[in-house]
Amino acid sequence: MIPGLLMIAGGIGAGVFGSLLGLGGGVLIVPLLTLGFGLPLREAAGVSLVSVIVTSSAAASVYLQRHTANLRLGMSLELFTAIGALMGGLIAFSLSDRVLAALFAVLLTYTAITMARRRDPKPAPAAASATATPVLARPPAAASQPAAADPPLAAAVADPPIAAAVATSDEAPARTGALGGLSSAATLERLSGPGYNVRHLGRGIVGSFFAGIVSAVLGVGGGIVKVPVMHLMMGVPLRIATATSNLMIGVTATASAIIYVMRGGIDPFVAGPIAVGVFLGARLGSRIAPRVDARLLRVLFVAVMFYTAFQMLLRAATS
């Protein structure tokens, strides 16, 4: 009973932080289960994938309602994240716990650095803040939203810090440049959206494929790869890239979760408490978001990430 309650509590914590920071929670859940509860990494990844699907589905509904997610672009890239996830799911079962731990440490470090590099949005000269928007501490949007809808994740209401971290420069949405390798102008046009043009579809596809592999092997959503791919490589505005990435995570994680399930890689007795906890935590997170100091949270998160990365490295080196 006690371990179950602890797992629910852990799930709630991961859900709250994940929702406040704009992550699926995978980077929090896997270390929680491996370092906290002693689970092997692959089992933790399987459970985490399930939780990530839950948070993705919950958030995606809000993004779709608000038309923030670009469904066509998302689904086009989703095809390739799913293929990557399929391969990743198969690869995952031939990797040792040590290798997985080392890879996870790399992911954690990358995530921490991305968060740490984030600049707070400056008071805007007109051109600069086309994509950067205020983060969750006191977003004007948040004040008026709660009555209208009940977003399951704070990320739906304001740009989460991790998304803003990707925007290393406050650039205006990119214009169509030279035609990307395999895409015709008409294709790019169809995938673009109001106020922006998508470019470099070829690179986006490769990046998405890679994101799918990362997601499947490490049990994370992969947004930390997808958002930069869409925003920095393909010219999608940050807010839309985040929403679209969130939408895509569901299918990506599903493709590999199926493999984990069929190979006996998911423990329902762990997945149940964790997924329930994460769901509750995500809802709680969206409610407390306006009252949270974003910068303090981010500092705390970066510290936790670095610490966890170090612990993962130790695990990889010594187990």
Add this chain to the structure above:
Amino acid sequence: MARLLNIGTLFSVALLAVGVVLMATSGQSPLDPDFPPLDLARLPSDLLALRPEGFLWLGLIAVILTPISRVVVSLVGFVRDDDRTMALISVLILGVIAASVVISTLVR
């Protein structure tokens, strides 16, 4: 579609929650290294007998089906809009998911 995702999520989490409650009442620890893998044949009897794994596995299946049903709904929408490219992409996505089922059955 948004409502579908919402309902799907709530439904799956509700099933999982029932499973978790049953875990508590039957004293099943999550840290028990033995756990029952998914067995569809056993599912109906597990549910009727109120075994936690019945509800947990049904909930997990529902979780996995939610994004898949979103793709199906999108496909229907694209077909209705005569958007052949996106309809094809939707079908291919479903194909990849079907492939993951098939491949993991074969690779044992």
